[in-house]
Amino acid sequence: MSANLKKLSDLSKRGPHRVLEGDLGYTGLPGKVYTPAEGDGLPAIAFGHDWMRSVDDYHATLRHLASWGIVVAAPDTESGLRPDHSGFAADLDTAVQILAGVRLGNGNVTVAPAKIGVAGHGMGGGAAVLSAVDNPKVKAVAAIYPANTAPSAIEAARNLLIPAMVIGPGEDSDSLFDPGNPAKLAYNWAGEVVYRAPAKGSQASFSEDGLAKRLLGLGKPNSKVQASVRGLLVGYLLHELAGERKYSAFSEPDATGPKVSSLSGEALAERAGLTRDDAAFSLF
Secondary structure: OOOOOOOOOOOOOOOOOOOOEEEEHOOOOOEEEEOOOOOEEEEEEEOOOOOOHHHHHHHHHHHHHHHHHOOEEEEOOOOOOOHHHHHHHHHHHHHHHHHHHHOOOOEEEEEEEEEEEEEEEEEHHHHHHHHHOOOOOOOOOOEEEEOOOOHHHHHHHHHHOOOEEEEEOOOOOOOOOOOHHHHHHHHHHOEEEEEEEEEEOOOHHOOOOOOOHHHHOOOOOOHHHHHHHHHHHHHHHHHOOOOOOHHHHHHHHEEEOOOOOEHHHHHHHHHHOOOHHHHHHHHH
16 A cells, blocks of 8 residues: 555645745855754755746745755856756755854754755756765755756766655646656666656746746746645655654655655656666666
8 A cells, every 4th residue: 555645735834933034145155045943953955946047936935844944055056048057066065065064044043964955946956966966965855847957867866875756747737848857867766766746747837936937938837736846845855854754655655645646667667758678778
């Protein structure tokens, strides 16, 4: 019997902590920090934005994570038309180092160095994968509709033994032109991985785009998808980084929840567009 993400609805709502926002720029890295008002030894992530986006396009999501006790450092770099993916991955690594070594908030917040992960959306999801390669500080990865990067995050996944959650489009999504193959990235992942597909979710649905981006066709935000993804992130990160066993279902490959499906094995390979021969070859 597959695990049930029965806590997803609760985790999709705002958490119990008051949230503080700060300027990451004081460390020399442009961006923002979101923290609960207080706490010692907290879990944390460095978060990467998508192509042609900024931290402001994820304001509600990053506040949501902090409301559940997860510290977030989000670099606001590589936001132009031709971003440097390796450079963005390096910025995420810098954010990880800042999280591990700096007292945050009003001096009332510290992060446990053993509870740090990386996450991102689209381009930022791919950059998060790249930043985790040969990086012992990173304990888990969450890639939300990850896009193609150069170098390839899909190939980098073959060398990552840490746990990961990959979120990809649902079968009912308008995802024909998404610039990535999240299912293939998940299939290639060397360590433990879960692949979640919220109903009607796609890369364009997650960022909190304003009217200008919508008119340009750069975004189609969907509040229900955003809520589901936020809940999935909270549950997964609290289990993998904070070790909260009550959220262990969020790390189960075949877990299902309200309007969220999961894929693994042959079903995941099929979603990735791999033939049987391709899938067999990728195991070696």
